[in-house]
Each structure stands twice: as C-alpha cells, then as structure tokens.
Amino acid sequence: MIISTNWLSEYVSLPESTDALVERLLLSGLNHESTQSVGNDTAIDLEVTSNRPDCLGHIGVAREVAVLFGCPLHIPEPHPQEVGAESAANIAVEILSPEICPHYTARVIRGVRVGPSPQWLVDRLTTVGIASVNNVVDITNYVMFECGQPLHAFDLAKIRGGRISVRRAVAGESFTAINHKTYALTAGMGVIADAERPVALAGVMGGAGTEIAAATTDILLESAQFAPLTVRAAARGLVLASASSYRFERVPDPAAVAWASRRAAAMIAEIAGGQIARGTVEAGRLAVSPATIQLRPDRVAEVLGIDIPIERQQAILIGLGFVAEPGGTDRSRWQAPTWRRDCGREIDLVEEIARIEGYDRVPENEPIAARPVTESARERTLHRATEVLVAAGFCEAMTRSVVGASLEALASPWGDVSPLVCAPPLVRGADRLRRTLLPSLLEARAANVAIGAQQPDLFETARGYLPRPAAAPDAASPVEEPLLVSFVMGGGFAAAKGLAEAVLERLGLGGSATNEPHVVFRQGHLDLFATGRAAEIVLERPGQPAERIGVVGEVAATVLTNFGLNVGAKGAVVAAELRLDRLEFAVDLERPRSRPSDFPAVERDVNLIVDQTVPWGDVAAAIRGSAGGLLEECRLVQVWTDAERLGAGKKSFVVSLRLRSSEGTLAGEDANRTVDAVVASCGRQCGAVLRA
Amino acid sequence: MDCRSRLRSRSAVTEPTGRDKAAAAKAAPAVQAVTIDSFIAELAAFRAAASETLGGVAGAAGLEQARIEFLGARSGRLKAIQKLLSGLASADRPAGGRHFNEAKGAVNALFAAVQDTLAGAGAGSAAAADAIDVTLPGEPLRLGHVHPITQTIRRVQEIMARLGFESVDGPEVEDQWHNFEALAIPAEHPARDPLDNFYLAVARGADPLLLRSQTSTVQIRVMENRRPPLRIVSLGRVYRPDTADATHYPMFHQVEGLLIEPGTTMAHLKSVLRQLASSFLGGDVHVRFRPSFFPFTEPSVEFDMEWGGRWIEMGGAGMVDPAVLAAVGYDPEEVSGFAFGLGVERIAARRYGVADIRDFYRNDVRFLRQF
Incomplete structure (x- = not known):
C-alpha cells in the first residue's frame, strides 16, 4: 500500500520528519518498504499484513498515526445532494448467488461530463502509482485508496435490460475486461451481469462493454461486498489481480460500502457535474455483528510481562475505534469497530495494546529456568554417520526431495510401491517424491564431473518417501519416511563396502558375534548396480527376523552412460545407501569394554586353498568359529588364483592370524594348536586345504 | 649407517654382555688380575687421550680414525679397557662398571658434539645431499565438509x-x-x-x-x-x-x-x-x-x-x-x-x-x- 503524505495529512497532522513517521509505523505493524519523492509529495510504500484490510486505505493508516502520535483524526462526512427520481426507477438489482455477494448497492448519477481530472486528483493518484483515466474512474479509484472499499462505475446506457444480476458464470461464457483482453470464464466465477451478458468480473475488474467513455453521461455506481475466496479464485484463475481483488480478498470494512458510495457520488457531482438520483438500489444486506470482548485487567501484564496502566490501555483501544460497552464502570467489555474483523478475542485486544504501546518496552533479560536436554538416538545416529563420511573426505550434498519420473525410476531399494506424486511440481518436471537418494547423488556427481570439479565424492542424509499400502493400520502415517544416508564415490566395490562398514561400526554395529546385533553382506541386486557386483546389507538381531538395511554396489555401466559418467579412464563409480531409521537402536547398545592384553602377540599366516565358488565370508566364519578366545584379528592378506600352481577352479586365501592371550605370553605350541584347529575347521566347512 | 646410532645401540651396557664374556673367555682363558685403582687410572688416561685427539680433529676422515682408535668395536681402546673389567675382584666389579660407563658416555658425547660441529660446517656440501626442499607440496589429506x-x-x-x-x-x-x-x-x-x-x-x-x-x-x-x-x-x-x-x-x-x-x-x-x-x-x-x-x-x-x-x-x-x-x-x-x-x-x-x-x-x- 502506497501512502501519499499530502493525502494522509488531510486526516491527521503528521510529524515533521517522514523518517520518524515510518519508524513508528514500522514498529507498530506497518512495515516500511520504501520512501520516494513524487513531485511535491512523498510516497511511502507500506507492507500491510493480510489481517489489516483497514490499512489498505489512507484513512486506516491515518487512524494508526493519530493513535501513535496522540493527535486527532478527521474523517470527512460526505453529503451527496440527491435530486429527482429514485435510483430504483432506473435499474433493478438482484443477487442470485448470495454466497459470493452478501451485499450489493447501486446508485445512479445522470448528466455527468466525463473529462480529465483536476490536477490535485491526478497528482494524488500518481503518487500512489495509479494512472489517471478520466474524472469518474479516477474518483472511484480515489475513494478506494481513501477508505479501502473498491467501487466500480458502469455506463448506465450500456447496461442492457435495466437489470443487474450477481451470479456465477456458466461454462462457455466469455468476458472482455477494461484491459480489452477477452477471458473465457469457468463455471462458478462470480460475475455482474446485465439482462444479457457479464458486464464485470465480480470484485476483480469491470468490462469493456460498459466502461466509462468520453460520451458517457449516465453512471451506475457499484459499491458491494464480494466473498474473498470467489474473488481470489477468479483473479488467480485468470491471472487478473487488481487493486480491487487484492482488497476484496482481505475483506474490507462492510460499513464502508455505504460510506464509499456516498463519498464517490458527492465527489462525482462536484467534479464531473450531474445529478445524483435519490437513494440506492440494494440487494442482500449489510451483515455486521460486533462481538463483545472481555478484557481482564491483569491480562496484558500476564501476556506481555510489562505493566501498562489501565487508563493507557483504554486510551489505545478508544483511539483505534473500539467502543467500551455501556453499563460497566470498569470499561472491561469492548466492541470492535466494523473495520477490525481480526479482533474478536481478549488476546487480540492485548496485541492491539502491545503494538501501539511498543514492544521496545518488553524487557530482554527475563531469565528462564535451566532444564536438562538429551540428544535423541536419531540425532546421535545422524551425527555419527555424518562424522565418518566427513572424516573420509566426503562433502555433504543437499538434493531435492522431489525429482523427475525418469530419475526416480532408476532405483527403489526399499520396496516396489509406486512413488508419490505432488502437484504442482517442485521445479519443472519434478513431481515424484523420491524413494531413494542414490539417483540424486549420481546426478550431482555428474554435474560436478561435467564442470571439472575434482573428486566429487558426495553424501547426503535425508528421507525417502514410501507410501504405505492402503490396508495399513489406521494409526500409522500413510507415508513411511525412512531416514537414509547415501554416498556415491569413485573407486571399487571394496572401497564402498569399507566405508559402509566404517559407518556401521561407528553406529555400534561393527561386531560379528552372532549373539549380538550385527550385519552381513549378501550378494544382492538393484537395477542401479552392475549385475553380480552389488550386495545387500542385512541386519541380524537375536530373536528377530533378518532385515535389509542397506545396499552397496558398483553402478551399472548403462546408468553411468546416461549420466555421462562412463569415462573409462575415470574408473568405476560405487554407491551405498543405509536406512538409519532402522539402526537408531544400536547407538544405545551397552557394550562391555575391556583392557587390552599386555602380553605379546603371535602372528601366523596360513594359505588356504579352496574352490573358486567358496566365498570368503564362509571361510572367515569357519576361522572365527574355531579359533577360540586367542584370536585377536583375522586379516585377509591376499586372494590369488593360478591354475598351474593351485589347480583349475581353485583359489588361495592368504590369511594372517594374530593370536594373543590375556593371561600370559603365548607359547608356540598354543598358537600351533589354534592354527591346526582353524585349518581343520576350514577343511570341514569349506573344503579348504593348507598350502604347503 | 650413522656412526652415532651404532654407538648408541651399545651404550646401555652396565655389564659386559654374555657374548662379550664368551669372546673374552675364548681369546684369553687366563684372566689378568687388575686393581680397581689401576682400572680407574686406565679410564682417566683413555678420557684424556680421547679428548685431546677429538679436539684436534679437522674433518670426517680424522673423525673416523679417532672413532676407530678410541671407540672401535673390535680393537678400540675402550674395548681393551672393557676386557680388564673381568680381572677386577668381584666386590669391585659394580664400581668398575659404573666408572666404565661414565667414561664411555663422556667420550661418546664428545664424539657426537664434534661430529655435529663438523656436519654444521659442511652444510651445503655433503649434508645437502639428503636435505629436503621444504617448499615441495605436502601429501594432501582430503577433508570432508558438512553442508x-x-x-x-x-x-x-x-x-x-x-x-x-x-x-x-x-x-x-x-x-x-x-x-x-x-x-x-x-x-x-x-x-x-x-x-x-x-x-x-x-x-x-x-x-x-x-x-x-x-x-x-x-x-x-x-x-x-x-x-x-x-x-x-x-x-x-x-x-x-x-x-x-x-x-x-x-x-x-x-x-x-x-x-x-x-x-x-x-x-x-x-x-x-x-x-x-x-x-x-x-x-x-x-x-x-x-x-x-x-x-x-x-x-x-x-x-x-x-x-x-x-x-x-x-x-x-x-x-x-x-x-x-x-x-x-x-x-x-x-x-x-x-x-x-x-x-x-x-x-x-x-x-x-x-x-x-x-x-x-x-x-x-x-x-x-x-x-
């Protein structure tokens, strides 16, 4: 809302300094956007919140200034000189859809001379950013910017059939607005129609067919109330927002309908001549039923934490137009003015008193009692996973939760249910709520590679979105939102697996004992990954079914090609994703800590020959299952194949075992016994033979 | 190998090692008896001579010659004095060991000081061969970043x-x-x-x-x-x-x-x-x-x-x-x-x-x- 200071000073005397004025308005709820000189006037652009339609006119702002600076407010009282026939003799008005228009008034003015506006009127409209059209149109705009009530003037001679109907448009109707563009109306939009056609889009814009022109002599002046949602839907639907629709969407003072009509009629008669017909033609009725609001004397202090004398509280309310209900002596019951529909409760009165008194009075050193806080398992899980990936040199990415269909379809590690679709799209072409972060990170990697950024290894922690089946229990949210951590990096499978293991270890799942929660890697498949070069990570907990909590693998060459990441020399791209929401329990697991042994360790290497098909995991399990308490570490040193030396279809695992006792220096015989047991066990379970 | 580290590797000896004893026994089956006083005098003479010689050393060759003469593992003068230890009466041996170690430590320290001095003087020649260009890049450690x-x-x-x-x-x-x-x-x-x-x-x-x-x-x-x-x-x-x-x-x-x-x-x-x-x-x-x-x-x-x-x-x-x-x-x-x-x-x-x-x-x- 742009305010002209010349105009404003007609209702209230302004402080000498414009800066002081805007500062005070800023601190009482009218945000200052800008101040500009326009001729000998000053334009102040104020941001008006949607609950304050009264401040979309100069009088409303003048009322704020009057109460803030303690000076009187002068509101003109219009007295149109009505002569001759009744307005009703010229026009009939009916409201066919009262839900879009509770109150409609029309007034007839005959014999006007349409022409240019006087300079003062042109100047004021110029200051508030409105171009002058002609004296009649300018006056309707002037009154709107004065009191916040939009008006419209029709050329009475062009209204067909002597009738105004307020109704909803029917499908197929079209309408040419005063901007001379034609709009196809959709059924349900509110229109003002004559006997034949729409002549205005209700509350939004008048029509070209009935606009005020140089030849116009008789005017129909509309002042009405329109339902905010209908106005908003039409203005947005046709992309035809106007100063009028802006105000109707925020519901102007219902009592201003009559005042604005009188004010505009009087000004038209004075400036453009003509005779104002008697009375107005009305349909519907003015619905104003101010509530009575109780204000308890202590309430202001209880909410604000400061004392404001009761006399000051009352003066503020009276200055804003509130009326103390007669009868009571303590002035504790109030009626809100018709222009303050936002005030209906005690707390609203407290806010009015607070903002006029000024929040600068509220102290900023009121202590609150100390209270202990614990970090949730979810937070700690998230932080630990992040810690490991940052330590590994990764950058944290933030990609969009909503992606395009083709990107989304690349992978779905957590179930085959179709992704959710939103409207409008988040950005163009992106309307799928992703079920995994992996494709987004690949896309981010591709963008980095394209620009030549080095080592663009990225991770992200965010949610996926998995719709639950319709049959899911009612209590559950209809959408599951797994908390995921994903990373994409250059390198081989082992690098990604090692990093995934490091994250899991930091989360408390580093162990392999089957009587404790632990994870195992199993051959797995995901569309995103190359066949045979991916694993699923399975959580096993005693007494609970095994559960897939992660995937890791080498990204398939076809996928890399789509992203332009298939440059052979750059090597493979590997990726992993873990469901952190399923791992939160682990950060709270109680683990006994032990003092490391001070006795020396014995290292023994064994070279085990097995069939090519035997996975290392089986051999490792056989070793761990048979080595007993002396085994400190079992490390795979090398895997090699050599048809000549080992035989066809065979491979060798070179394993380094570190043995140590907590009770004494390990004797060679003890170490030998353990190694013999390990070799025997690997032989039984995996067909392993010790290479001499 | 650096001479100093060789010396240090043997400097903690308080008693002759088992191998030394065995070697000594093989070379001289009959141990010559020595009094503690003459042993201490031997040591004092050794320190004085070493000090004088090392003080006059002018280059790496002279230093090495002095090392062999006084501290050489096979036939150095210190080695010879060490052999005398076993000739002391058993009651005198602990005191003899203490004096021996003291003299050995002092000469080693002197040797190291002279060596350092010579190395400093020779900077730009021999020492420069394995000097580091400290302006070469460090091995990069990639740090991760939280968004x-x-x-x-x-x-x-x-x-x-x-x-x-x-x-x-x-x-x-x-x-x-x-x-x-x-x-x-x-x-x-x-x-x-x-x-x-x-x-x-x-x-x-x-x-x-x-x-x-x-x-x-x-x-x-x-x-x-x-x-x-x-x-x-x-x-x-x-x-x-x-x-x-x-x-x-x-x-x-x-x-x-x-x-x-x-x-x-x-x-x-x-x-x-x-x-x-x-x-x-x-x-x-x-x-x-x-x-x-x-x-x-x-x-x-x-x-x-x-x-x-x-x-x-x-x-x-x-x-x-x-x-x-x-x-x-x-x-x-x-x-x-x-x-x-x-x-x-x-x-x-x-x-x-x-x-x-x-x-x-x-x-x-x-x-x-x-x-």
Whole structure:
C-alpha cells in the first residue's frame, strides 16, 4: 500500500520528519518498504499484513498515526445532494448467488461530463502509482485508496435490460475486461451481469462493454461486498489481480460500502457535474455483528510481562475505534469497530495494546529456568554417520526431495510401491517424491564431473518417501519416511563396502558375534548396480527376523552412460545407501569394554586353498568359529588364483592370524594348536586345504 | 649407517654382555688380575687421550680414525679397557662398571658434539645431499565438509540445547489437521490454496496430504502427545511453491522453537531470542520486535537482530495462540507459551555471505569445500 503524505495529512497532522513517521509505523505493524519523492509529495510504500484490510486505505493508516502520535483524526462526512427520481426507477438489482455477494448497492448519477481530472486528483493518484483515466474512474479509484472499499462505475446506457444480476458464470461464457483482453470464464466465477451478458468480473475488474467513455453521461455506481475466496479464485484463475481483488480478498470494512458510495457520488457531482438520483438500489444486506470482548485487567501484564496502566490501555483501544460497552464502570467489555474483523478475542485486544504501546518496552533479560536436554538416538545416529563420511573426505550434498519420473525410476531399494506424486511440481518436471537418494547423488556427481570439479565424492542424509499400502493400520502415517544416508564415490566395490562398514561400526554395529546385533553382506541386486557386483546389507538381531538395511554396489555401466559418467579412464563409480531409521537402536547398545592384553602377540599366516565358488565370508566364519578366545584379528592378506600352481577352479586365501592371550605370553605350541584347529575347521566347512 | 646410532645401540651396557664374556673367555682363558685403582687410572688416561685427539680433529676422515682408535668395536681402546673389567675382584666389579660407563658416555658425547660441529660446517656440501626442499607440496589429506545449511542448523540446535530446548523431528508428508487446522488456518484461508502448496495425488480417505509448508506441524504433534512443560526445537525441510530465485527456493529449511510453561510472557520470548542472537552472532546482540501476523501466534511479531549496526530480519515469533493450545488439548488459562521460527537459508546466506541461496543446492564440491 502506497501512502501519499499530502493525502494522509488531510486526516491527521503528521510529524515533521517522514523518517520518524515510518519508524513508528514500522514498529507498530506497518512495515516500511520504501520512501520516494513524487513531485511535491512523498510516497511511502507500506507492507500491510493480510489481517489489516483497514490499512489498505489512507484513512486506516491515518487512524494508526493519530493513535501513535496522540493527535486527532478527521474523517470527512460526505453529503451527496440527491435530486429527482429514485435510483430504483432506473435499474433493478438482484443477487442470485448470495454466497459470493452478501451485499450489493447501486446508485445512479445522470448528466455527468466525463473529462480529465483536476490536477490535485491526478497528482494524488500518481503518487500512489495509479494512472489517471478520466474524472469518474479516477474518483472511484480515489475513494478506494481513501477508505479501502473498491467501487466500480458502469455506463448506465450500456447496461442492457435495466437489470443487474450477481451470479456465477456458466461454462462457455466469455468476458472482455477494461484491459480489452477477452477471458473465457469457468463455471462458478462470480460475475455482474446485465439482462444479457457479464458486464464485470465480480470484485476483480469491470468490462469493456460498459466502461466509462468520453460520451458517457449516465453512471451506475457499484459499491458491494464480494466473498474473498470467489474473488481470489477468479483473479488467480485468470491471472487478473487488481487493486480491487487484492482488497476484496482481505475483506474490507462492510460499513464502508455505504460510506464509499456516498463519498464517490458527492465527489462525482462536484467534479464531473450531474445529478445524483435519490437513494440506492440494494440487494442482500449489510451483515455486521460486533462481538463483545472481555478484557481482564491483569491480562496484558500476564501476556506481555510489562505493566501498562489501565487508563493507557483504554486510551489505545478508544483511539483505534473500539467502543467500551455501556453499563460497566470498569470499561472491561469492548466492541470492535466494523473495520477490525481480526479482533474478536481478549488476546487480540492485548496485541492491539502491545503494538501501539511498543514492544521496545518488553524487557530482554527475563531469565528462564535451566532444564536438562538429551540428544535423541536419531540425532546421535545422524551425527555419527555424518562424522565418518566427513572424516573420509566426503562433502555433504543437499538434493531435492522431489525429482523427475525418469530419475526416480532408476532405483527403489526399499520396496516396489509406486512413488508419490505432488502437484504442482517442485521445479519443472519434478513431481515424484523420491524413494531413494542414490539417483540424486549420481546426478550431482555428474554435474560436478561435467564442470571439472575434482573428486566429487558426495553424501547426503535425508528421507525417502514410501507410501504405505492402503490396508495399513489406521494409526500409522500413510507415508513411511525412512531416514537414509547415501554416498556415491569413485573407486571399487571394496572401497564402498569399507566405508559402509566404517559407518556401521561407528553406529555400534561393527561386531560379528552372532549373539549380538550385527550385519552381513549378501550378494544382492538393484537395477542401479552392475549385475553380480552389488550386495545387500542385512541386519541380524537375536530373536528377530533378518532385515535389509542397506545396499552397496558398483553402478551399472548403462546408468553411468546416461549420466555421462562412463569415462573409462575415470574408473568405476560405487554407491551405498543405509536406512538409519532402522539402526537408531544400536547407538544405545551397552557394550562391555575391556583392557587390552599386555602380553605379546603371535602372528601366523596360513594359505588356504579352496574352490573358486567358496566365498570368503564362509571361510572367515569357519576361522572365527574355531579359533577360540586367542584370536585377536583375522586379516585377509591376499586372494590369488593360478591354475598351474593351485589347480583349475581353485583359489588361495592368504590369511594372517594374530593370536594373543590375556593371561600370559603365548607359547608356540598354543598358537600351533589354534592354527591346526582353524585349518581343520576350514577343511570341514569349506573344503579348504593348507598350502604347503 | 650413522656412526652415532651404532654407538648408541651399545651404550646401555652396565655389564659386559654374555657374548662379550664368551669372546673374552675364548681369546684369553687366563684372566689378568687388575686393581680397581689401576682400572680407574686406565679410564682417566683413555678420557684424556680421547679428548685431546677429538679436539684436534679437522674433518670426517680424522673423525673416523679417532672413532676407530678410541671407540672401535673390535680393537678400540675402550674395548681393551672393557676386557680388564673381568680381572677386577668381584666386590669391585659394580664400581668398575659404573666408572666404565661414565667414561664411555663422556667420550661418546664428545664424539657426537664434534661430529655435529663438523656436519654444521659442511652444510651445503655433503649434508645437502639428503636435505629436503621444504617448499615441495605436502601429501594432501582430503577433508570432508558438512553442508553450510547443516552447520547452521546444528549451531542453532546447540545454542537452543543450552537453553533447555530439545530437538524433535516429524513427518514431511502431512495431513490437513497438522499443517493447517490445528495451527488455526481454516479451510477458506489463502494459505491452503492448492497453488500455494504441494498437495499429493493420494489422499488418506477424504483428507488430502501435502508436503509440509512449515515445521510447526511437528510442534503440534509433540503437544498432542506430551504435557507441558515443553521446550522443543523442530527443524527440517519444508516446501512452498515459490519460483526459485536468489532469495527463494521451493524447498528450504526451518528451525522453530516452542516453549510452553505456566507464566510465560513475551519478555521470556525476547530474552531467549536475545540469547540465541548473542550466541549465534557473538557479543551482546539486541533484539527488536515488529508487530506482524501469523495465524498460530497472538501477539505475533517479526524479530530483528542488530548486526553490524543494522537491524537484520531473522524470523517470526509470538505467543502461542490460545486457539492452538486448545486444539491440542491444553488449557490456555493454565499454560502459555511462545514460538519462533527462523529461515535457515536466509541466515546461512547472511552468515557466509552467499548472495544466491540456489548455490546451497547446486552441490558443487568447489562451493561446499569452502565451508
């Protein structure tokens, strides 16, 4: 809302300094956007919140200034000189859809001379950013910017059939607005129609067919109330927002309908001549039923934490137009003015008193009692996973939760249910709520590679979105939102697996004992990954079914090609994703800590020959299952194949075992016994033979 | 091999080693008897001679010659004196060992000092051969980086935790009740317009679902399940259909605080925000309230913080509207509270001097590595 200071000073005397004025308005709820000189006037652009339609006119702002600076407010009282026939003799008005228009008034003015506006009127409209059209149109705009009530003037001679109907448009109707563009109306939009056609889009814009022109002599002046949602839907639907629709969407003072009509009629008669017909033609009725609001004397202090004398509280309310209900002596019951529909409760009165008194009075050193806080398992899980990936040199990415269909379809590690679709799209072409972060990170990697950024290894922690089946229990949210951590990096499978293991270890799942929660890697498949070069990570907990909590693998060459990441020399791209929401329990697991042994360790290497098909995991399990308490570490040193030396279809695992006792220096015989047991066990379970 | 380290490797001997004894026994089956006094005199002569010789050494060759003469492992003079040890009466041997070690240590130290002196003098010739070009690059250690948005969120979380506020989380896909109705946003409110929200194509019964437009939804969920007193910070992604530009993005992050305790006033709100501002920005920062309008708070304010002599808009705040308290089953006559919200991108952009918030979502590692 742009305010002209010349105009404003007609209702209230302004402080000498414009800066002081805007500062005070800023601190009482009218945000200052800008101040500009326009001729000998000053334009102040104020941001008006949607609950304050009264401040979309100069009088409303003048009322704020009057109460803030303690000076009187002068509101003109219009007295149109009505002569001759009744307005009703010229026009009939009916409201066919009262839900879009509770109150409609029309007034007839005959014999006007349409022409240019006087300079003062042109100047004021110029200051508030409105171009002058002609004296009649300018006056309707002037009154709107004065009191916040939009008006419209029709050329009475062009209204067909002597009738105004307020109704909803029917499908197929079209309408040419005063901007001379034609709009196809959709059924349900509110229109003002004559006997034949729409002549205005209700509350939004008048029509070209009935606009005020140089030849116009008789005017129909509309002042009405329109339902905010209908106005908003039409203005947005046709992309035809106007100063009028802006105000109707925020519901102007219902009592201003009559005042604005009188004010505009009087000004038209004075400036453009003509005779104002008697009375107005009305349909519907003015619905104003101010509530009575109780204000308890202590309430202001209880909410604000400061004392404001009761006399000051009352003066503020009276200055804003509130009326103390007669009868009571303590002035504790109030009626809100018709222009303050936002005030209906005690707390609203407290806010009015607070903002006029000024929040600068509220102290900023009121202590609150100390209270202990614990970090949730979810937070700690998230932080630990992040810690490991940052330590590994990764950058944290933030990609969009909503992606395009083709990107989304690349992978779905957590179930085959179709992704959710939103409207409008988040950005163009992106309307799928992703079920995994992996494709987004690949896309981010591709963008980095394209620009030549080095080592663009990225991770992200965010949610996926998995719709639950319709049959899911009612209590559950209809959408599951797994908390995921994903990373994409250059390198081989082992690098990604090692990093995934490091994250899991930091989360408390580093162990392999089957009587404790632990994870195992199993051959797995995901569309995103190359066949045979991916694993699923399975959580096993005693007494609970095994559960897939992660995937890791080498990204398939076809996928890399789509992203332009298939440059052979750059090597493979590997990726992993873990469901952190399923791992939160682990950060709270109680683990006994032990003092490391001070006795020396014995290292023994064994070279085990097995069939090519035997996975290392089986051999490792056989070793761990048979080595007993002396085994400190079992490390795979090398895997090699050599048809000549080992035989066809065979491979060798070179394993380094570190043995140590907590009770004494390990004797060679003890170490030998353990190694013999390990070799025997690997032989039984995996067909392993010790290479001499 | 460096001579000094060879010497040091044998310097801890207090008694001749087993091998030395065996070697000595093989070479001289009959041990010659020696008195402790003559042994000490031997040592003194050895120290004096070594000192004189080493003092006159002028180059590496002379030094090596002196080393062989006095400290040589096979036929050095020290070695010869060591052999005399076994000729001492057994009662004198500990004292003899002490004197031997003392003399040996002193000559070794002198040798090392002379060697250091010669090495210093020869810098630029022999020593330069294995000198390091210290301007060569170090082996790079790649450091990872937490996203600036996450860093900003964590910082606010940490500060609020010190003030007793616990971080909470909730769903991003929300229903009408939590995103609107419980927050006093009725059906006809423009904020519910389909064009201003990301509604999902699926509904739960008749209730359309949407991506949450504010994290206040989490506050409602917590209030529904817990009784006051309550101090929480809800944070996370929120979604509004804004066209992306330098200051808007359709997906962004909010941090919202909520305190519900009997007797809470706006003075508590202002004080908590001042502490947040002071901790976040450093120093004693002041807070300013400007009246505003939000459906779920009353009174509602925008809060500014003084930063570099200017007031900077930080977010919205207010006392929780009694209608919101009632909607979650609290009695507005019994408890009151305040709420505030910060746009994370905005304060991160300001803190780090980022002119375009879209940069936060480009995931360019060259950008991310600056934080």
